[in-house]
Amino acid sequence: MKRSNTLFAHITIFVITQLLWLCLLGLWIYWYVSNYIIFEKVGDQLSPQILYDGTNVFAFVGGIVLLVVISFSLSFIFRQLNVQLKMTRMYDNFIATITHELKSPLSSIQLYLETLSTRNVQQEKREEFYKLMMKDANRLKKLMDSILEIAALEQKRLDHNYTVCDSDKTLRQIIRASEDQLNLPPQSYTISGVLNSLTLIDKTAMGIVIDNLFDNAIKYTNGPFKINITFKQLEKKIIIEFSDNGIGLPLNEQKKIFNKFYRVADKNSPTVKGTGLGLYWVREIIKSHKGKIYVTSEGTNKGSTFKIELPVYKTSSGNFLTKFFKKKKRSTIDMSELYE
Amino acid sequence: MNERQKILLVEDEDTLAIGLEFNLTEEGYEVIRAKDGREALHIFGNNLFDLIILDIMLPYYDGFEIAAIVRNKFPQMPILMLTARTAAVDRIKGLEVGADDYLTKPFHLQELLLRVKGMLKRKNWYKELNDEQKIYTFGNNEINFETLECSHKGDNFRLTPHEAILMKYFINNKNKIVSRKELLEKVWHLNPEVETRTVDIFIARLRKYFEDDPSSPKFIISIRSMGYKFVGD
Numbered sequence: 001m002k003r004s005n006t007l008f009a010h011i012t013i014f015v016i017t018q019l020l021w022l023c024l025l026g027l028w029i030y031w032y033v034s035n036y037i038i039f040e041k042v043g044d045q046l047s048p049q050i051l052y053d054g055t056n057v058f059a060f061v062g063g064i065v066l067l068v069v070i071s072f073s074l075s076f077i078f079r080q081l082n083v084q085l086k087m088t089r090m091y092d093n094f095i096a097t098i099t100h101e102l103k104s105p106l107s108s109i110q111l112y113l114e115t116l117s118t119r120n121v122q123q124e125k126r127e128e129f130y131k132l133m134m135k136d137a138n139r140l141k142k143l144m145d146s147i148l149e150i151a152a153l154e155q156k157r158l159d160h161n162y163t164v165c166d167s168d169k170t171l172r173q174i175i176r177a178s179e180d181q182l183n184l185p186p187q188s189y190t191i192s193g194v195l196n197s198l199t200l201i202d203k204t205a206m207g208i209v210i211d212n213l214f215d216n217a218i219k220y221t222n223g224p225f226k227i228n229i230t231f232k233q234l235e236k237k238i239i240i241e242f243s244d245n246g247i248g249l250p251l252n253e254q255k256k257i258f259n260k261f262y263r264v265a266d267k268n269s270p271t272v273k274g275t276g277l278g279l280y281w282v283r284e285i286i287k288s289h290k291g292k293i294y295v296t297s298e299g300t301n302k303g304s305t306f307k308i309e310l311p312v313y314k315t316s317s318g319n320f321l322t323k324f325f326k327k328k329k330r331s332t333i334d335m336s337e338l339y340e
Numbered sequence: 341m342n343e344r345q346k347i348l349l350v351e352d353e354d355t356l357a358i359g360l361e362f363n364l365t366e367e368g369y370e371v372i373r374a375k376d377g378r379e380a381l382h383i384f385g386n387n388l389f390d391l392i393i394l395d396i397m398l399p400y401y402d403g404f405e406i407a408a409i410v411r412n413k414f415p416q417m418p419i420l421m422l423t424a425r426t427a428a429v430d431r432i433k434g435l436e437v438g439a440d441d442y443l444t445k446p447f448h449l450q451e452l453l454l455r456v457k458g459m460l461k462r463k464n465w466y467k468e469l470n471d472e473q474k475i476y477t478f479g480n481n482e483i484n485f486e487t488l489e490c491s492h493k494g495d496n497f498r499l500t501p502h503e504a505i506l507m508k509y510f511i512n513n514k515n516k517i518v519s520r521k522e523l524l525e526k527v528w529h530l531n532p533e534v535e536t537r538t539v540d541i542f543i544a545r546l547r548k549y550f551e552d553d554p555s556s557p558k559f560i561i562s563i564r565s566m567g568y569k570f571v572g573d
Contacts, residue, residue: 099425105355106446107356108353108355111363111446111447112359115359115362115363119366129359132359270376
């Protein structure tokens, strides 16, 4: 309620300011024209020594230019204000979701600690509670890591360790590692296609990308999820497509989901968990690999496809990529896999 | 307790729900869990419960929507909201849509269990109240403490058990000043240090029901820095 009132107040102020400005412009023109007519009619008789010259035209044009500049400045200020308002709203939303994401695992850990200290819990149950506490502690750790690493990535303080590697082999390894870490059910994904080129990959960062894409597919699928990963080899780039059978995305949301703090407000979403940072982080990592990421979806309940493009590393043209990554501070390139 | 009291636990966080279910079961309650808003409404439609523990941030239908639907169907159902949201606006909204109590995460297990126990006890206590005076009238208002049905200038509505108990307390202490502390202790069975805003929200609700002009009340009057006073006819 308060937010919509603020927005309404800003729009009202903007409209009033524009109306005032138009009135001022009208008055300015009216004043000039009426003065000019009076001056032309009686000026010579009253004061013959004052002669009309070009300076008045200059004042007139100058005044109009000044008013137009003021108008543009006002529009610019209001535009910036609007952007700021949007950012504040997203930030508020982020604070609300992050509070939820921090407090939920913390309450659960506290609940188990109090349960274990006040009740006589059987050994089997006790083991189960320890596992649940570990799960929540890991969730908290992951959340903290993501916040800290995104901040480091934005401020270019993150160490990158790029490896020139066999794309097919490395990506399959990373996907398998994600499968283990997220404890995915068997046959929940397939990989088709083959890559036969080298590419520069920071394996840890790419692991985060794959983890996030899997995690998203799980969160936004009703019932059992199925992911089809497709590798495509092109001359200058490799493409990794990540298709799920989830709830999909309307067209107008497809670009926005990579924005920082952005979360799709969908009543039919099977989850409320999330911080609006995951896909932003994914995009930043792919950008740091000089790659691109898009999402396509035919609409709600028709699944989504995330498409990652990474540049191919060629020994002849490899210099270009090597130079690019070497230019980046805090980046190392490991080429040992080339000679294995 | 011959029959186990039944609690509907609506919580989307698996780890928290497992721990809560364990503790409530250990206390002798029968617990049925719903993972999201849709499931909660489905289960609620097919079962009878003594109490609902409700998270706010839930998929499909949030806790506020569920509380409003439940309250509309069963005005006497005790609802305890359990949530990570701490903003005053959320607490007020929760209590306004019909929650009887509000606990923020992270919470102490003992506090949660005491509140659940207190809410269930009040539900039973309320049943005993019915045997006393069933219908009470003041001004243009009539309250039937048996059915919780009320009328104000011909408009009919229903009170929640909490509202009814509070009203009953005021009626029993007619023309006496009752402090917030006393209300929290006697009506809510809560530590007055915990939450005083709850009382104000419930008073606002009662005024909306029974006063011609809730902003200048004639029946439930605020006594500055003392509390409230109920003035009947």
